[in-house]
Amino acid sequence: MVAFLADLPADVIFHILSKMRLRDASSLAGVSRTFRKLSGDRSFWIIALKTSPSMHSMSNPRILDDLYDMDLPTLQQLAQHCIKSDLHIIELDRNWSLPRPQIVGEVRKWRLGDRSVLETNHLFQFPGSELFVFYSSKLLKCFNFGTGESTTLLSLNGYVGSASYDFLPDKSVLLGLALRGGSRFNIPMLLFTKVGLNSDKSGISAATVLQPTLATDSDCQKPFVSPRMVGAVQSRAGGTEILAYDLVSGGHTVIVTDIPLNYTISRRLDFSFYFDSLYMLADDGPRALVYCCPKDLLPYGKQFATTATLTFGDPEPMSFPTKIWKRRGPVCSLMLPDASFVKIHDSLSIPGSHFVTTFRFWERSDLETALAPEITVPGMCSGELTLQIAPTGCHVVASLLGLGQGCSLILIRYDPELNSCSSHELELPAGVGSGPPPNILAVDDHRGIVWLFEGGDLFSIPYA
Incomplete structure (x- = not known):
């Protein structure tokens, strides 16, 4: 007796579906009337989407849970998007497996001028585009590479x-943005704006979401943002405060903390929201402190102003095993969407005769898990660093290293599932990096492109 796949019970078919690649599952929907009927069930696409590597790479940690709230057309549209991304991931992984990722396409170049504002005032690359957002002369601007x-x-x-x-x-x-405005530019204020693609997708536009004016004695604001909660950490009257605004309800909270002022004044604070709690990373050179403002102190759902006090006391710092080069101090530390973080600093290699740059990924302090091993790469970091979440679900750091004339572009890949790091050197095009180190503007790992700025020229370097 011959058994056909379509004759199996639906629960057995769904189990088989959970073992298939998303592209194959989508093709299965057109094989017969039976499978076309099954593909009209939301469960078909929810199960199929969970196998997609692209779904596990998205910055929202709850994206897989959100699938259950999506309607059928949204699930089908998301599946088509992920199929295209999964094909790119195959090519990306093939290039990552090489000891040195190759430049796999044309290196494009655009002349911007010797004093381009992109060099110092660049903010971000708009996702999936060749549009760069920067500020200059009290204006928020967009540069179109195309x-x-x-x-x-x-x-x-x-x-x-x-x-x-x-x-x-x-x-x-x-x-x-933390701004200084007014006729004498002495009035502190915050500006939160949403930047999105135009209807014809030819460019982007910005719309103000919230613009509160702060007390005149507030200083050194460091803004934070999330899809719902925005605000800033500021120094004021000898203390550090957290200002938080709920974009949905309009609630506003002022939280007085005992975070040392030197972190706020020097702006050595970075932020991440994880399950609606606000995490703050304070970089202290050879140590790092992670503070958590719980969500019950934030104004979720409140329509009025509140105040609170949050005492952290003396939190247990994370110490770094590698001796940091004291003259330069830390190069950079950045938080990830899940409130873990990466720290990069210069150090002296044994016996102390050569400079190296150390990369390390650290989990959140409330998770007692093993830390990823350090990666040390010869050369001194130029100070330029960009962090991206790769389509493969791994964290990718790009940094320019070098001493004296010449530099190299280092890509560090951290795989959270394997808890391991690997370093790759991307060979720069001829003539790039031969003088003073270029600036890294962005790493578009969704398309496999590193954007560099050097001497007035903007380069697009494809590696996948």
């Missing part, structure tokens, strides 16, 4: 002190 044109997105009415941004599930970007 056309070479700059356009004004928003008048800021003040000078930018610090900035932060977050990529939202609807493929827009929420941007937070």
Whole structure:
């Protein structure tokens, strides 16, 4: 007796479906009337999507849970998007497996001029595009690499002190800016704006979401953003405060903390939201401190202003085993969407005659898991670092290393499932990096492109 797949019970077919690649599952929907009927069930696409590597790479840690709230057309549209991304991941993994990732396409170049604002005031690359957002002369601007044109997105009415941004599930970007405005540019204020693609997808536009004016004695604001909660950490009257605003309900909370002022003043603070709690990373050179503001102190669902006090006491710092080169101190530390973080610093190799740069990924302090091993790469970091979440679900760090003339572009890949790091050197095109180190503007690991700026030239370097 011959058994046909279509004759099996639905629960058995769904179990087989959970072992298939998303592309094969999508093809299965067109094989027969039986499978076409099954594909009309939301469960068919939920099970199939869970096998997609692209789903596990998205910055929202709850994306897999959100599948159960999506309707059938949304699930089918998401599946088609993931199928295209999964094909790219295959090519990306093939290049990552090489000792040195290869430049796999044309290196493009655009002349911007010797004093381009992109060099110092670049904020981010808009996802999936060749559009770069930056600020200049109290204006928020966009540069289009394809056309070479700059356009004004928003008048800021003040000078930018610090900035932060977050990529939202609807493929827009929420941007937070700490400004100094007024006639004498002495009035502190915050500006939160949403940047999204135009309807014809030829460019982007910005719309103000919230713009609170702060007390005149507040200083050194460091903004944070998330899809729902925005705000800033600021120094004021000898203390450090957390200002938080709920974008849905309009609630506002001021939280007085005992975070040391030197972290706020020097802006050595980075932020991440994890399950609605606010995590703050304070970089202290050879140590790191992680503070957590629990979600019950934040104004979720409240429609009025509240105040609170949060005492952290003396949190247990994370110490770094490698001796940090004291003259330079830390190069950079950045938090990831799950509130773990990566730290990069210069150090002296044994017996102390050569400089190396150390890369290390650290899990959240409330998770007692093993830490990824350190990666040390010969050379001194130029100070330029960009962190991206790769389509493979791994964290990718790009940094330029070098001493004296010449430098190399190092890509560090951290696989959270294997808890391991690997380093790769991407060979720069001829003539790039032969003088002073270029600036890394962005790493677009969804398309496998590193963007560099050097001497007025913007380069697009494809590695996947």
